[in-house]
Amino acid sequence: MRNIQSMGIVLVVSLLGVWIFNLLHLPVPWLLGPLFFVLISQFFIKTHLYWPSSFRNIGLIVIGISVGQSFQFHFFENMGRLIGIMLSMNVMIALFSLLLAYGLVKAGHISLKTAMTCTVPGGLSQIVAFAEEEKEIDLAVVTYFHVVRVITIVLGIPLLLHAHAAGGGKGADFSLSSFAELVLLLVVAAGSVWVGKKLKIPVPYFLSPLLLVIGMQILSFETPEVPGGLLHIAQLMMGAYIGQLLTPKMLVLGKRIVLLGVATTILLMLFTIGQGWILMKMMGYSLATSILGTAAGGLDQMSLLASAIGADVTIVTIFQMFRILFVFIIVLPLLKAFCRHIDERDTGRI
Incomplete structure (x- = not known):
């Protein structure tokens, strides 16, 4: 009962955030409004705010379908140069x-x-899981740094790009005739998550539905477009979840650590913005597409933002997918080997 009341508070705060962001004509109101207002409200509302991860997962499935429907296959014609x-x-x-x-x-x-x-610069859940497996890594500090990174990038980049955004699609209008097809697609997409987990696909709640829809397009299957209202609900589910990640308890880590978390995130964001500017000059992409493609945010969040502000979803998604694979295949194994070397050195084995 307490969790239901807490979820009700989060929902009210999120809708207030949507209304204020719409009123002020700020970007991506259904994602950033809930994120910002839930984040801030935790420091003033004494009740523990609860928003289940299952809501976020449902939102990811909807967004994965939508992003998959926006995919453009002509991008792969230049793939050789882009890999480099x-x-x-x-x-x-x-x-x-x-x-x-x-x-x-x-x-x-x-x-x-x-x-x-x-x-x-990897995914929040994957890095935290890695930190849990290793000895002598301060999990609280690692979690705080990555939560700050995700929140700062998801909030900061859309505000920075607001003047350059072309304006994303609103989604399809609701139609009773396509309702049954949409429900079937959502059920099949949810089933694809189970397959994605078995195959250990990163971010399975987002990437599995996305790959499913791309596969259906390749096979010439028509899929019903996701209604704009459903996309808004999915964005709210994600925004509220991200907003409640940074809890007041994290700020007891110490003033130095708290400030360093913010400082390193800002430096990382400025570095990736510089990379985005270089990419824009090299490839002729829009500023929004280039910065979202190089940003050290999550694959799901950056693809969603690309769709919401009118950037090229295909380019952003491919760049972010490549970064996730780079971190999984190269960076994390090297980091694991380094941690093992440190452990062996400290125990006097070498």
């Missing part, structure tokens, strides 16, 4: 993350293992 560009940019951001980690060790007086895990 994406690889070089990810190597650059990995090296920059190492510099940030070194700065954290010196300024924050934390272990090198914790510092490196704090600055890896």
